Amino acid sequence: MEPLEVHSDNGAIRSTIWNCDGIRLGHAVSRATGERPSRPPGPGPDVVRLHFGLRGNYSFTYRQLDRTFDLIGGHHNLMYSREFNIEVTPHSPELETFGVQFPRDKFIQFTTGASDALQRFAESVLEGKNILFSEHWGAIDPGMEQVIRQIIHCSYGGDLKRLFLLSKSIELLVLSADACSAPPEPVFLKTRSDKERIIAARDFVNERVDNPPNLSEIARTVGLNEYKLKRGFKETFRTTVFGYLSEQRLQLAFEHLRNSEKTAAEISAELGYASPQHFNNAFKKKFGRTPQSVRNNP
Incomplete structure (x- = not known):
């Protein structure tokens, strides 16, 4: 899939999208001309989004949760709402993000019999609640980064590529849920x-x-x-x-x-x-x- 570059008054976004079995994966690098807020297009309706902030600092307001998050590059979380409206304010010249969007029914299928934390999250999704998987945004470790880079640089084609993307999407879901479920350790970095x-x-x-x-x-x-x-x-x-x-x-x-x-x-x-x-x-x-x-x- 060839990347697409879109220019606007706020800067430029270069993005690549992959689709497999209804799952949508996306990688984007955006260059901002300042710290002006923007409203990027959200995912399709009724999907669970697995979000990775790879590089750059930004804040975003998530209207459905009525909350604002101030984030530094190297974080991930799972989120769900039937609608998805956010406003993003960049705090560094370049941002790199990666996301996986699971249709609600497919996410429920994947998480049946999974960890207690994932099952509780899935129950809230079934009830249509607006929810964040964890109050603690996990850090992207080398294992997650490796899987994301494997997807970005995937050289397979046809059915082999579809199977590869499907397996890597599930692997990222497992890695993210496991990391966010771990009890938070005492914080060493204070500022x-x-x-x-x-x-x-x-x-x-x-x-x-x-x-x-x-x-x-x-x-x-x-x-x-x-x-x-x-x-x-x-x-x-x-x-x-x-x-x-x-x-x-x-x-x-x-x-x-x-x-x-x-x-x-x-x-x-x-x-x-x-x-x-x-x-x-x-x-x-x-x-x-x-x-x-x-x-x-x-």
Whole structure:
């Protein structure tokens, strides 16, 4: 599916939409010209929306819930209302979001016999209540980010693509519900500024996957001491800085093996591994198969 770019007085939105079995998936990157509020088109009527804010800071007012949320990039939640009217105010130049919209009946079908929290949410959906799955917006961890990137870069076609998108939609639903259902831990990051710096640290790591920065360089770049960086990163993304970097490098390697002609040795060198053998061992531990097997059987 080719992305569509729409321009307006408020900026531009580049979006891609996928459909499978009535489920609608969407990825959007918007560039704002200021902090003017806008009313983006909502999902179709009577759908459960799984929402991921990948990058950027914004606030939005959800009229059906009569609430306003002030959010920093790297969050997710489930929501339902028969109508969906929101007003979004960007607080950073670029926003990236991803969403999955489940028709109400299909969502009920998927959640029958699921966790207690999902079943309670499904019961409210059946009753037509306007509801947010969790008061605690979950943080997007590497597992969720990986699934979202797999969808965005999906190279399958036909029925195989339909099955892939269906399975990944359900996987995201499970991961999000599980994360939002977990009891909240004591909060270490107390201020919005510190949270923004942790998001900036994640973005900096993503920009340097092929030339990984060390902890002191990341801390210096985002203006945090190393202790706060480590604690805050673990609290926000449920993994260490090094663990996150390792996940990103291996996922990027997997995509290179499927979508390029580069050899495993070339990919290993580009991503900064000490040796091809070190890369091979880390790849096999993560995916349960060798890099060469991915190249031969993507």
